[in-house]
Amino acid sequence: MEHPSNDDQCKSSVVVTYGNQVTDKVKERSRDQREPLPGEPKCVICNRYGEYICDETDDDICSLECKQTVLCRVANTQLPVNLPPPKRLTATDECFYVRDSGSQSGSVFLSSDQTELLRSRLEIHVKGDLVPPPILSFSSCNFPQKLLQNIEAAGFEMPTPVQMQAIPAALSGKSLLVSAETGSGKTASFLVPIVYLCANFRFEQFRDRKKPLAMVLTPTRELCIQVEEQAKLLGKGLPFKTALVVGGDAMARQLHRIQQGVELIVGTPGRLIDLLTKNDIQLDDVKIFALDEVDCMFQRGFRDQVMQIFRALSQPQVLLYSATVSQDIENMVSSMAKEVAVVSVGKPNRPNKVVKQLPIWVESKQKKQKLFDILMSKQHFMPPVVVYVGSRLGADLLSNAITVTVGVKALSIHGEKSMKRGEI
Incomplete structure (x- = not known):
């Protein structure tokens, strides 16, 4: 059976169904759809009320017209990709018998x-x-x-x-x-x-x-x-x-x-x-x-x-x-x-083995300077770095001090920051 080309996919008719029932109230054109109210989903094409969800792409759409536009965009961007061959894992010194994948159950038989x-x-x-x-x-x-x-x-x-x-x-x-x-x-x-x-x-x-x-x-x-x-x-x-x-x-x-x-x-x-x-x-x-x-x-x-x-x-x-x-x-x-x-x-209730933990004893007044020294050290500074502090004000002050003193771009994140500001 031949698969339709990208052009055929764009030109084919679009039907929206719910279960086994074909809906009869689906908007044909985007101009037939109303503007969205505050908090309502928006169509990814025209920003009108996203009343429907495109099954193929999971996008909010307002009409069959915009769904067809979405499908055309997807079809035109799905080009063949040359993937590298999968990496092979090195063999261990233990062997286990695995049933051939063509068998009915395909299960692994281990004693x-x-x-x-x-x-x-x-x-x-x-x-x-x-x-x-x-x-x-x-x-x-x-x-x-x-x-x-x-x-x-x-x-x-x-x-x-x-x-x-x-x-x-x-x-x-x-x-x-x-x-x-x-x-x-x-x-x-x-x-x-x-x-x-x-x-x-x-x-x-x-x-x-x-x-x-x-x-x-x-x-x-x-x-x-x-x-x-x-x-x-x-x-x-x-x-x-x-x-x-x-x-x-x-x-x-x-x-x-x-x-x-x-x-x-x-x-x-x-x-x-x-x-x-x-x-x-x-x-x-x-x-x-x-x-x-x-x-x-x-x-x-x-x-x-x-x-x-x-x-x-x-x-x-x-x-x-x-x-x-x-x-x-x-x-x-x-x-x-x-x-x-x-x-x-792994061993229960133990720290993650891939995380190296190194305590450094520093006088309280010297903590900030020690942090600056680490951030300016080519040996120890491997960005990105996260520094935890005890207060929101402390986070703001320290991030500014790091930017000015060390010359490293720093950003403070806490509960008073907006969601978009907190997404790095």
């Missing part, structure tokens, strides 16, 4: 001894009954080809240790408490199962139902943005849409996005509570509830808000991720799920 040896070498620690063995490749999970392509496009050629164990455990339906270092690939270890399970659910069961199927909470707006961007990359080309619910953006736009139909909601606890309190959002189809940086959520006092959101759900699978695991976190996960598998990678 119990091989499983324990692999976990020991990768510092993977598991507590719980019937936890699946680690995977050695993403293809062993029987993911659809499109998801495998998206995983590779996201930069994952081989699963990291936390992904090796957490992905098959999550796919088995188990609730998890995962402890892993920052930078270990833990975000993808819960997003990959979420994307697969949500897309598979839409394909096989209720394609016309657009209630959210999964929810991810993180403690900060910035982390939510990162998580949603990675989720969109992993779900590209699949029946998988996301909604970002954070402060700093218009709530009306976020509500509109959810009402248009999404599979995943990514948000902060406070903003999500605010949205759920003021609007009727049906969450009875949410099957996966993931919490990232749980220890940070506890430090920020989000525990009660998290539990309030959880109680609005109908017994979902729970995936909790934390750099450290305290007794309070264990108590919370026990209250959410009866049977929880605990997965930890």
Whole structure:
């Protein structure tokens, strides 16, 4: 079957559907659409009211005319790209048998001894009954080809240790408490199962139902943005849409996005509570509830808000991720799920090995001068650098002093700065 060319794609007719029903009120021309009200989404082409969402590009549009314009732009920019060959990892001194990828199940066969040896070498620690063995490749999970392509496009050629164990455990339906270092690939270890399970659910069961199927909470707006961007990359080309619910953006736009139909909601606890309190959002189809940086959520006092959101759900699978695991976190996960598998990678409750920590003893009056010396040292100064202070005024004064004294461009960030000012 031949695929239409870019020109044919632009000239073809455009039909907007919802489920199996073709809508009869879709605006044909942009001139037929009204101007947006404050907080409402805007069309990416003409800035009129973005009443619809383009399925192919995830953009807000006002009419079929603007949708066709968006598709033409995308078609004209999708040129072939010569990618470098994938990097090959060096072989280790241990070998494990992997069934041929052409087999029906595509699963990895490891004996119990091989499983324990692999976990020991990768510092993977598991507590719980019937936890699946680690995977050695993403293809062993029987993911659809499109998801495998998206995983590779996201930069994952081989699963990291936390992904090796957490992905098959999550796919088995188990609730998890995962402890892993920052930078270990833990975000993808819960997003990959979420994307697969949500897309598979839409394909096989209720394609016309657009209630959210999964929810991810993180403690900060910035982390939510990162998580949603990675989720969109992993779900590209699949029946998988996301909604970002954070402060700093218009709530009306976020509500509109959810009402248009999404599979995943990514948000902060406070903003999500605010949205759920003021609007009727049906969450009875949410099957996966993931919490990232749980220890940070506890430090920020989000525990009660998290539990309030959880109680609005109908017994979902729970995936909790934390750099450290305290007794309070264990108590919370026990209250959410009866049977929880605990997965930890590396030595628990230890600082990240890739971060070098060096204490320097300095007299209180000499701290600022010592900082200037470090910033002027070619040996020690490796930008970018983050300096934490105790107050907003201190941040403003120190950033100005660094710029004047050292000649290094410095910017202060705190709660009184605007969102755009804080995005570097």
